[in-house]
Amino acid sequence: MKLIKDKEFLRNIAQHIDLLNTVGGGISETYVEVKKYRKGAVIQVKAAGVIPEAFKVLLHNNQLSIMSVLQNQEKSGVGVPLFAQTFVLPPEVDVTGIEAVHQESALQIRLPYHDAANNPKEIEIKTL
Structure with a gap:
């Protein structure tokens, strides 16, 4: 049996195997739960083995996108x-107050909600 002596080749192969293992199920499946409360809502994303830096949360118009990416340690661009999941936010969400917190392998x-969403206001009907 011939041994491969090119260490760079072995390192690349090992990293690709690790990457394929992850894509093929090496990391447990991500669990998403949305809970609604009187003053707001919470989206909880549980992904065992995913570091906080791997998550990205993007807000564009009324869409909130949550994603996690496994980065190649050797090549930062890979x-x-x-x-990845996108949520359409209802109009009662105060987009200026959205915050993301990572705690105990879960992203929250x-x-x-806007104050107006919790306190309905009656509109006076005028007669013309």
């Missing part, structure tokens, strides 16, 4: 998406 995106 990554494999592990999870807190979506506060």
